Amino acid sequence: MHPYIPHTDEEIKQMLHTIGVQHLDDLYKDVPVTIKDLRIPEGLDEFTVVSLLKSLADKNKVIEKSKIFMGAGIYAHYIPQVVKALASRPEFVTAYTPYQAEVSQGTLQALFEYQTMICELTGMEVANSSMYDGASALAEAILMAHRINGKHKILMSKAVHPEYVQTSHTYASAQKLSFKQIPLDNFGRTDLQILKESIDENTCAVVIQYPNFFGVIEDLKAIKENIKDAVFIVVVEPFALSVLESPATFGADIVVGDGQPLGIPMNYGGPTVGFLATLEKHVRKMPGRLIGETKDIEGNTGYVMILQTREQHIRREKATSNICTNHALMAVTNAIFMSTMGPDGLREVAKRSYSNAHYLADRMKEKGFNLLFDGPFFNEFAVRFTRDYDSKWRKIFERGVLGPLPLGWYFEEYRDCGLACATEVNTKQSIDEFVELLGCDEL
Amino acid sequence: MKKYAKTHEWVKVDGKIATVGITNFAQDKLGDVVYVDLPQVGKEVKKGTAFMSIESVKAASDIYAPVSGKVVQVNTKLNDQPELVNKDPEGEGWLVKIEMVNQAELNDLLDEEAYKKLCEEEG
Numbered sequence: 001m002h003p004y005i006p007h008t009d010e011e012i013k014q015m016l017h018t019i020g021v022q023h024l025d026d027l028y029k030d031v032p033v034t035i036k037d038l039r040i041p042e043g044l045d046e047f048t049v050v051s052l053l054k055s056l057a058d059k060n061k062v063i064e065k066s067k068i069f070m071g072a073g074i075y076a077h078y079i080p081q082v083v084k085a086l087a088s089r090p091e092f093v094t095a096y097t098p099y100q101a102e103v104s105q106g107t108l109q110a111l112f113e114y115q116t117m118i119c120e121l122t123g124m125e126v127a128n129s130s131m132y133d134g135a136s137a138l139a140e141a142i143l144m145a146h147r148i149n150g151k152h153k154i155l156m157s158k159a160v161h162p163e164y165v166q167t168s169h170t171y172a173s174a175q176k177l178s179f180k181q182i183p184l185d186n187f188g189r190t191d192l193q194i195l196k197e198s199i200d201e202n203t204c205a206v207v208i209q210y211p212n213f214f215g216v217i218e219d220l221k222a223i224k225e226n227i228k229d230a231v232f233i234v235v236v237e238p239f240a241l242s243v244l245e246s247p248a249t250f251g252a253d254i255v256v257g258d259g260q261p262l263g264i265p266m267n268y269g270g271p272t273v274g275f276l277a278t279l280e281k282h283v284r285k286m287p288g289r290l291i292g293e294t295k296d297i298e299g300n301t302g303y304v305m306i307l308q309t310r311e312q313h314i315r316r317e318k319a320t321s322n323i324c325t326n327h328a329l330m331a332v333t334n335a336i337f338m339s340t341m342g343p344d345g346l347r348e349v350a351k352r353s354y355s356n357a358h359y360l361a362d363r364m365k366e367k368g369f370n371l372l373f374d375g376p377f378f379n380e381f382a383v384r385f386t387r388d389y390d391s392k393w394r395k396i397f398e399r400g401v402l403g404p405l406p407l408g409w410y411f412e413e414y415r416d417c418g419l420a421c422a423t424e425v426n427t428k429q430s431i432d433e434f435v436e437l438l439g440c441d442e443l
Numbered sequence: 444m445k446k447y448a449k450t451h452e453w454v455k456v457d458g459k460i461a462t463v464g465i466t467n468f469a470q471d472k473l474g475d476v477v478y479v480d481l482p483q484v485g486k487e488v489k490k491g492t493a494f495m496s497i498e499s500v501k502a503a504s505d506i507y508a509p510v511s512g513k514v515v516q517v518n519t520k521l522n523d524q525p526e527l528v529n530k531d532p533e534g535e536g537w538l539v540k541i542e543m544v545n546q547a548e549l550n551d552l553l554d555e556e557a558y559k560k561l562c563e564e565e566g
Contacts, residue, residue, distance in 0.1 A: 150483075284478065309503040318496070318503075 063402045066430040069360070071380050071421030072213070072405045073134065073161050074269055075261045077239075077349065078425055080340050083263045087333040101304040108303035111328060112291045114335035121241050121338075121346075122255040123248030124277035128288035130331035131323055134258025135164040137274030138207070138235055139171035140287045140321055141254040144278075145205035145231035146177060147285040147320060148253075153202045154179045155227075157190040159212030160235060162410040168207075177204065188216035188373025188382070196226045205231040210247060211240055214419065215357075215380030216373055220250035238262050238275075239353060239423075240378045242346040254278045263337025264330055273330030284310060287321030352424035353379040356431065360422045363435040372417050380421040382407060387416050401434055445533075446549055447558035448509040453533055454552060456543075461510050464537040465497070465528065468562045473499040476528040479521040479538065486514045488541060490548050495538065497528065506538065510548045516540040 007015075012024065021027065044052070068076040086092075091106055098104030098111075111129040118127035131137040142154055154172070156165060158181050169179065180198055185191045190208055199206075206227045211217045217240075224232055234247040236257040241247075247255045260272035278286055284307065292306035312319035338346065357379040361371060364383055372382035385392060389406050396403040404418030422431065446454045451469035455462045470476065478498040488494040493505035494514075517539050521527060527536040543549075553561065 284480070309498050315503055 061397070061400075063400060064430075065425040066427050067400060067434070068402045069420050069422060069426070069434060070402045070405045071423070072419055073163070073258060073260075074266050074272070075237075075239075075379075075421065075423055076266060076425050077261055077263075077423055079263050079265065079337065082340055083333060083337050086336045087263075087329065092329060092332050098305065101302065105303055107328065107332075108291050108305070110332045110335055111289075112293055112303050113339070114331045115291060117335060117338045118275045118277050120343075121238055121246075122236065122275075122277040123246030124252070124255050125280045126283050126286070126290070127275060127277035128286055128326070129291050130259070130326040130328065130334075131274035131276055131288055132325075132327060133270065133272045133274045134235065134256065134260075135161070135167035135274070136171075136323065137256035137258070137276045138164045138233070139168045140274075140323055141233045141256045141276060142168050142172060142177065142205060142207070143175060143321065144254060144282070144285050144287060145233060146175060148231055148282060149204055149229075151202050151204035151230075152177050153200070154205050154207065155182055155195060155198050155203060155230070156180070156207045157182050157195075157209065157212065157218075158184050159188065159190060159214050159216065159218075160207055160209045161213045164209075164235060184214075184373075186373070187375035188212070188214045189218050189375050190223065192219075192222055192226060195223065199226070199228055199230060203227070203230040205233050207233045207235065209235040210244070211237060211378045211380065214373060214382045215377040215421075216375035217244065217378060220245075220247060220252070224251040237378070239346060239350045242343065243350040243354065244378070253282065259330065259334045262334040263340075264333055271327060271330060273327040273334060275331075275334075283307065285320060286310065287323050289324065289326045349424045350378075353422065356422035356424065356426045357381065357420075359428070360420060360426070360431050360435070363431060364420070364438070367435055367439050369438070372414070379423055380419060382414070382417050382419050384417050389416055389418055393418065396437060399437060401437060403434075403438075445555060446509070446552035447555070447561075448507065448552055449561065450507045450509075452506060452509045454509045454549070456549065459543055459546075460515065461512070461541045461543050461549075462537050463509060463539050463541060465506065465532055466558070466562075467532050468565075470529050470532040470536075473497065473504060473528075474501045475499055476525045479518075479525045479528060481517040481519075481521065482514050482539065484514055484517060488512060488514060490545075490551075497525075508541070509552060510541055510543050511545055512541040512543040514539050515542045 065076045098107045101108060115127040115129055131140060154177055156179055182195045182198060183191050208218050208223055210220060231253045232251060233254045234252040236247060236255055238257055238259065239261050255277045257275055258272050259275050264272055289305060290307050291303055294302055294304055296302045308314050310320040312322050312324050361381050370384045372384055383404060390408055393403045393406045404420035407417040407419055408415035444456060451466045453464050453466050476497055476499050480496045482495045488508040488511060490508055490511040492508055494508045495506045496503050497506060518537050530536060
């Protein structure tokens, strides 16, 4: 008998007989043939497996945080030791959904605190207890906007993260929503005039990123004044919010973003966590899980999942969304990180990121590189290199530096440009060395 | 004149307009109402199909149209005071007004006596 599988062949036979099938394979009749033959090799002993995995891991190129000059949605930040120590406690790591409030108070309270902090950060009135990532949060916000006003036209700034745009298109494909891209002005901001002209009675929502994908800080006030009653969706970067005016101030209806910068390692791009915050009046149109605080019959504070009628486990066909799953462990990580840093800590990191990014920009300009746009920026900016920046980026990578994102990966017209980023983890020395490297003739 | 549907909605007819709500029996079964998801004015409804829902602390229940027609008015008071459905289900807690397209549909509904009997059977 195999140590981990407690069924003997005889028992398996009996069970199959009981349910009226001949072979185990009969249970997988519905599985497409393409994945029937997994060709999984024979099992190995632990020692060999560890060696094998180590040899695979050795192929990874690990780059020092101070030498990362790429952001574009995933950012290098310092994560205090306490964050991982607390977030990896077994009580949090369990994958169990807190349906039974009486045995899940710890998890529920942690998620409630997370929601509260997201509200404080965004200035909004209510936040759900997380989504898969920033891209899915935006896609869900768009579907939510459609539920709010029933209209079909989405105006999306060209400066929204291209992968967020792709994800939104995927989600909206079954909903008969149409998308119109709003181009940028010379400052790298969403073109206000074209946005204004594109608004009509069919406009469901306007989507703006703040700071936008190219790093430029959009004028949310002017945008809000020009979009009539369309649902105003703002995609944000959480650290920027600790130094910029919150989107709520400018009348945002839904604020979404990726929580990766808040204590989650870069992890090769995932898993991260998405946040979605909105106004009280839209709460029933909101997707995902919501944790509320209440009192029990003895007057003690307790935490429960609330407004579950919006969720698929209550009324599947009428649910606001099928995103019942949240990224609870990642959301808890965000909460631990935010409570560790506090508002002042977040602001400090944001200010250092801002200073480092502006120092980097100044040094690059000294070296003769021009910025693509003149608009104000926070911790990222687009910069013009040469026609084959992609190959230059690869050469920089070979020197152990993760250079600015080649914008040609997403935009043909910006093939000669990169999106540079600096955060608090970059040092004056690492920035100076990087700028010298950029000036090297052989690159 | 009030008429009743087997699904526990009441109808009060005034010319072409039917005021619709849920019965006292229904609100009692639902428990405390916390939210009434009213339809949009102008919505076309078809007799016997779900056209809105009411959420209570226990569950969310669909409300079925007792007659076909167009929603011409909704009880906006319920947005802030959903508890009116519990307090006065057959008065202030009315849900919608429907402009009927087929008056003959009223003949399929129960009168007060028949409805009372139905409630007794359902307990």
